[in-house]
Amino acid sequence: xxxxxxxxxxxxxxxxxxxxxxxxxxxxxxxxxxxxxxxxxxxxxxxxxxxxxxxxxxxxxxxxxxxxxxxxxxxxxxxxxxxxxxxxxxxxxxxxxxxxxxxxxxxxxxxxxxxxxxxxxxxxxxxxxxxxxxxxxxxxxxxxxxxxxxxxxxxxxxxxxxxxxxxxxxxxxxxxxxxxxxxxxxxxxxxxxxxxxxxxxxxxxxxxxxxxxxxxxxxxx
Numbered sequence: 001x002x003x004x005x006x007x008x009x010x011x012x013x014x015x016x017x018x019x020x021x022x023x024x025x026x027x028x029x030x031x032x033x034x035x036x037x038x039x040x041x042x043x044x045x046x047x048x049x050x051x052x053x054x055x056x057x058x059x060x061x062x063x064x065x066x067x068x069x070x071x072x073x074x075x076x077x078x079x080x081x082x083x084x085x086x087x088x089x090x091x092x093x094x095x096x097x098x099x100x101x102x103x104x105x106x107x108x109x110x111x112x113x114x115x116x117x118x119x120x121x122x123x124x125x126x127x128x129x130x131x132x133x134x135x136x137x138x139x140x141x142x143x144x145x146x147x148x149x150x151x152x153x154x155x156x157x158x159x160x161x162x163x164x165x166x167x168x169x170x171x172x173x174x175x176x177x178x179x180x181x182x183x184x185x186x187x188x189x190x191x192x193x194x195x196x197x198x199x200x201x202x203x204x205x206x207x208x209x210x211x212x213x214x215x216x217x218x219x220x221x
Contacts, residue, residue: 012161016170017114019192027088035078050193054115054174056140095211100133112137113151149182176202
């Protein structure tokens, strides 16, 4: 665990979903690959796919397949189809529910800001049985794609919290860049896409390796 500065008590904690709450990176990579292969397109490398996780699906396809513009719609629909049928397990990370409960018991407001579409997030909130923890959520259907701070601004306005009293938690440099653009503290988690060194490029106040460490930081005061 890397702790850059003392952590203050936040009123609002905003979580990314893929690679932060849910261990879904492998499934996303596989679904992008299979969507491309189904159209006889050579898929990008696994690392290239991981680096777009957090973007809206449409933006991710734009980045990954710049030379197949005419097939972007088919790639998007192919991904959605693959996601529904792919059997790669996507468990929530160890300790997620316990930490969310501990934060909520301390009166901290919880929210989600994800590159997933609204339908996908709604389904997973139910499947994971975590819906009741979150007071508000924003998806790529509700706001501009990360790293735009739009979804963070929307959450702050809806929940009546200032950026100074909120923190963004995510596993990618895209998440960190979004938080930085909103002038919001950010905490990196290393369970998903990027490692601590990569996350540190966007100056998080801390980087953690698991939810137990996250709880120690957020509830240390």
